[in-house]
Amino acid sequence: MNEALKELLDLLDLEQIELDVFRGRSPEERIQRVFGGQVAAQALVAAGRTVPAERHVHSLHAYFIRPGDPAVPIVYNVERVRDGRSFTTRRVVAVQHGKAIFTMSASFHILEPGVEHQAAVMPAVAEPETLSPFEDRMREVMGVMGEESPWREWLSKPRPVDARYVTPLTLEAHRDPALRGAKTNVWFRYDTELPDDPLLHVVLAAYTSDFTLVDTVLLAHGLAWGASNVSGASLDHAMWFHRPFRVDDWMLYAQESPWSGAARGLARGEMFTRSGELVVSVVQEAMIRMNK
Structure with a gap:
């Protein structure tokens, strides 16, 4: 651990x-x-x-x-x-x-038992083992920010979760406009065997859910923390937990931003098990301001 x-x-x-x-x-x-x-x-x-x-x-x-x-x-x-x-x-x-x-x-x-269906389909994406860890990807693009940027320290800190981006990082889209888009797909896993307590796995999914949702709004515009004149903060956050899951197994967090405007941005996400079961739905609105 x-x-x-x-x-x-x-x-x-x-x-x-x-x-x-x-x-x-x-x-x-x-x-x-x-x-x-x-x-x-x-x-x-x-x-x-x-x-x-x-x-x-x-x-x-x-x-x-x-x-x-x-x-x-x-x-x-x-x-x-x-x-x-x-x-x-x-x-x-x-x-x-x-x-x-x-x-x-x-x-x-x-x-308790009930009727079951699942309309959401997990995106067809590269397997997590074929992707570079977040820390390695970040090191490759850190130069986009100035040497004195305080964000360099925060973005390079070790994280408790192993996150592997299928889609571009915001810093990559900031550097290359062709990479802009309103969708983010990230595999994540807590890389140690955790206790069986269901609440712990839900709590860790809630913790992870806030890492990348606002970034999905920024990605659509080629903005990035520490490299763009932008500030933001989460306003509200809603989650629905559909069935049991384990965050010490790989999960895909598929996110999209359907709208932004009026200094706010909306993002929603779905978490899938590796076998394609939808286990969590997420919606968040955030403040997004362009600073003068």
Whole structure:
């Protein structure tokens, strides 16, 4: 297990400070605000700890309200909205400096039989073993940014997840306009055998889901963090978990951006197992601003 993954799993082991109140921390960060995927993942851990193990999360809807401060802990307050015969609802508010920075509603459901169909088809793409890891791809195009860019440090940091891009990186599309497009396909896997806890695999998928969705909006315009005069932030994030899966097996994250405008961009994604089963659907809207 690499050190970045060890650190992430430690971040997800929240401290319980009162009934339905949990505290989480952030990694040391000098470049950006608290990563949105981290807050969503920690909030889901907090909600899950108040729900019986036989009830599995099937959806979450979240809003990013204020930038998170990586220098101070985040307190997660869980509200037990409803405990029904088959569904459980939780609301989580993440607080820093006495103010809400994030809210999330999550719904949990017992496993029960029902009709089944799947309209989505996994894109036909190259196998992950034939693709270069993200870190290798990034090193090849890092020169697009200035030597003094603070983004160089952040983009070159080790990541807890092995991500392999089928489609161009935003820095590659920034350098070559012919590579622009509104679709992103990324294989990802946590490259170690993880415990069987279903909530852990869902939480790690939620963490990963926020890495590349906004990039899909940028890709359509040849923009890239650190190389373009652009700033952005996640506004809201919704996920639906359709069936059990494991993030220590390869999964394909197929993403597209159907629209951008009014300083916002919309992106949606689908996560497939390697065998082609649709297991997660994702939608996110983000703020995208061109700075003067």
